Amino acid sequence: MTPTATWKTVLIALVCLWGIVAATPNVFYGKVERHNDAVAELSRAERAGEVLPAAEAxxxxxxxxxxPDWLPSALMPLGLDLRGGAHLLARVEVSDVYKARLDGLWPEARDALRELRDQVGTVRRAPSPEDTLRITIANPEAIDAAVAAVARLATPVVTLTGAGQNDIVVTKEGADVVVRLTDAEKTATDNRxxxxxxEIIRNRVDQAGTREPTILRQGADRILIQVPGIGSAAELKSLIGTTAKLSFHPVLxxxxxxxxxxxxxNMLLPARGQPGLYYVLEETPVVTGEQLVDSQPSFDQNGRPAVSFRFDGAGARKFGDYTAANIGSLFAIVLDNExxxxxxIQSHIPGGSGIITGTFTVEEATELAVLLRAGALPAGMEFLEERTIGPELGADSIAAGKTAAIIGMIAVLVYMxxxxxxxxxxxxxxxxxxxxxxxxxxxxxxxxxxxxxIAGIVLTMGMAIDANVLIFERIRDELREGTAPHRACQAGFERAFSAIMDANITALLTGFIxxxxxxxxxxxxAVTFTLGVITSMFTAVYVTRLVVELYINRTRPKQIVV
Structure with missing residues (x-):
C-alpha cells in the first residue's frame, strides 16, 4: 500500500492520543466532578475578594x-434523566408587563397635559383595563389638543417586524384620552x-450552584426548566417561582x-411575621430593586440573619435624599406585594447601602440575596407542569445505559x-x-x-462498523479477481470511499435537521449522533487504513483472508 504521508500519520496519532487523554476524566467521574466544583468555588471567592474560613478553604x-490540575478535567454533564432533579414547565404572564408599561407612561402623559392646563383643565387617571391608560380632562373641548400632546410621547418600535410603527396609539372617547399599546409594541414587549x-431564571439557577441546567423557551410564552441534581420541584420553584420585585415605599x-x-x-399590604397588621403605603416607590447592584446575606447588630444591599448611583441619591428628609418616619421594604x-429612619443614610432585617432564617436570607442579586422577573409565572426525578431512577438509567452500550459493543466486536x-x-x-x-x-x-x-452512542458503534464492512467487502472483491494483497487493500479503501462519504453526508443532514x-x-x-458520524468517518477511513497499512507494509503477506 502507498504509505500515508508522515504529517498525516502524526496528526492521526495526535488526535487519537488527545481523545484518550480528554475522555479519561469520565472514568473517574465522581472525583473529577468534586475537583471541578472546588476549583469553581475557589475561583469565585478569589474574584469576589472573599476570604474563606480556614476549615472551608x-x-x-x-x-x-x-x-491533577494539569490534566484535562472536562466531563460529560449528566442530564435530568440520568442524574435526577427537577422539571418545570412555566407560562410567563406577559400581559402583566402591559400594565407596568402603561403605569410608567402615566407620569409622562400627566406632565405633558399639565403644560396645557389652561386649555384642558384638571387631569386625572380614570379606571380602565390593565392594557389601557384612560385620562379624563376637565374641558372636553380641548380633547384634540390633549390627544396631540400625549401622542407626541410615542416612540418607534425598535424591531424588524415593527419598523415604521410607534409603540402607542392615542385616541379620544368623549372627554377621555385613551392610550393603548400597538400590536407591534405588544409583540416586541412579549419577546423582551x-x-x-x-436570563434571570438562568442567573438564579446558576447562582444557586446547580450544574448544567436546561432553560429553553417553548412557544410564545412558555419556558422549560430542567435542573439536574436539585432535590425537588418544590425547591426549584422556591428559587425561581417568585418575581422578587423589591421596592421601597413611604408608610402613611x-x-x-x-x-x-x-x-x-395608595395600597394596603400585609406585613410578614405580623399577623393582622397592615400598612398603607404610597403606590409610587422611592427606589426599586432595579437600581440594586448587589445584595449579600449578612447579620444585623443583634446577630440575626439579614440581607445587606447597595444601590447604583441614581438609586443611592434618591435613597439618601429621602432618608435625609424623612428622619423618624417609617419606610417599608416590599417584596412581591408583602x-x-x-x-x-433613624438618620440620613448616604452612600446607598443598607440592610433588610426581618424574621429570616439563614437559608431564607441567602435565598433572598440570590433572588435580588439576579434581578426581578418582569412578569409572574404560572407552573403548568412539574416533576421530580429521584437520583435512584437516574442511577438505574445509567446502569441500563451502560449495560446496553457494553452488550452492543461486545456483539459488534465478536461479529467483526x-x-x-x-x-x-x-x-x-x-x-x-x-x-x-x-x-x-x-x-x-x-x-x-x-x-x-446514550442511544446515539450505541447507534454510532453500528454506523462505524458499516464503513469498515464496505471497505472489507471491496477488498474481498479485489482478492477474488486475483489482485495482490497490497493492491487489493489499496483499491478497497479508495473505491469504498465515495459510498462511505455519500452515506455519512446523508446521515449528517438528518442529524442537523x-x-x-x-x-x-x-x-x-442529534448531538451524539452527528458527532458520532464525524468520528466514525475519521476512525473508519483513516485509523483503520493506517493500521492495515502498517500490517501490509511490514509483513508483506503473500495472501490475506478477509
Missing part, C-alpha cells in the same frame, strides 16, 4: 487535590419579557382592618472478528478509538448526556 483544597425571564399609616380603603394611588420590613478475522480486529481497534474520541468531544463541548444521547427542528431529548440524540 482546607476542605476545598482537599477536594481540588483529587485530580421572555428573553429577560430566561398602619391598620388592623384588612378591608380598609387605602385611598387613591412588607418584609418597615424600619424607622467472526466475519473478517484479523481485519475484524483492525476494525475493532478503530471502533474503540471511535467511542473514546466521541466521549472526548462530548466532554470538551460540554454536551449534556441523556438516555437518548433533528437538532434544528427538535428539542429536549431529540436534540440530545
Amino acid at each position: 482546607e476542605a476545598l483544597a482537599r477536594e481540588r487535590g483529587l485530580w 419579557t421572555m428573553q429577560q425571564s430566561l 399609616r398602619t391598620t388592623t382592618d384588612a378591608g380598609a380603603s387605602p385611598g387613591a394611588r 412588607i418584609i420590613s418597615a424600619p424607622q 472478528v467472526a466475519s473478517y478475522g484479523m481485519f475484524g480486529w483492525f476494525a475493532n481497534v478503530a471502533l474503540v478509538l471511535n467511542v473514546i474520541i466521541l466521549v472526548a468531544l462530548l466532554s470538551s463541548i460540554g454536551a449534556t448526556l441523556t438516555l437518548p444521547g 433533528m437538532f434544528w427542528i427538535g428539542s429536549g431529548p431529540v436534540r440530545g440524540f
